[in-house]
Every structure is written in structure tokens, then in C-alpha cells.
Amino acid sequence: MNSHDLLPVHTGTVIEDDSLTLEQLCQACGAQTEWVISLVEESIIEPQGNEMHVWRFSGTSLVRVRSALRLQRDLGVNLAGIALALDLMEELENLRAQLKIMGHS
Numbered sequence: 001m002n003s004h005d006l007l008p009v010h011t012g013t014v015i016e017d018d019s020l021t022l023e024q025l026c027q028a029c030g031a032q033t034e035w036v037i038s039l040v041e042e043s044i045i046e047p048q049g050n051e052m053h054v055w056r057f058s059g060t061s062l063v064r065v066r067s068a069l070r071l072q073r074d075l076g077v078n079l080a081g082i083a084l085a086l087d088l089m090e091e092l093e094n095l096r097a098q099l100k101i102m103g104h105s
Helices: 022-029 033-041 059-075 079-103
Strands: none
Touching (some): 022 033, 033 059, 059 079
């Protein structure tokens, strides 16, 4: 493995004040529109707005789409598996945060 094989890791805080359109989300993630729509249909991400042309996505959705892309690309995980994996990873992160708080009490 050389440095060209490594993917950048983005760290930082997700800003929830801003929202993305479907087109902006797809562009930010390098994902196809149809694939992102399938993530919505599987409840992997949840847009604000009832109709596709007014959908707005949060920073959390951006993170979930990027993670979903990695799961599909790197591990060949299908949509149902992606939903399960992302939910488990989120739960693990929440548990770690709780343990960290309890350890500092």
C-alpha cells in the first residue's frame, strides 16, 4: 500500500445549521442521485421536506452517506447491511461517549 491508496479522513464537527439540497449532497459525496434516493427509501438518511425537489439534508446525513459509500465500496455491503452497520456504529459511538462522561465524573 502506498500513499496513493489511502483515502483522506475528514475530522471535525458537523455543523447542523446549514442544509444541503439533494444535488449538493450528491456532489459533496461523489454519489449518484439514484443511490442517495435509495438511502432515503431505506431510511438510512432522512431529509427534511416531503417532496424530493424541496429535500434538505443535514451534516449528519453527509457523514452517513460518506460512510455508506465506504461500506459499499470497500466491503460490498448491501443497503440493508449498510443501515444495520451505520446504526451499530452510531450506537457504539454513543456508548463510548457515555463511558467517557462516566469516567470523568
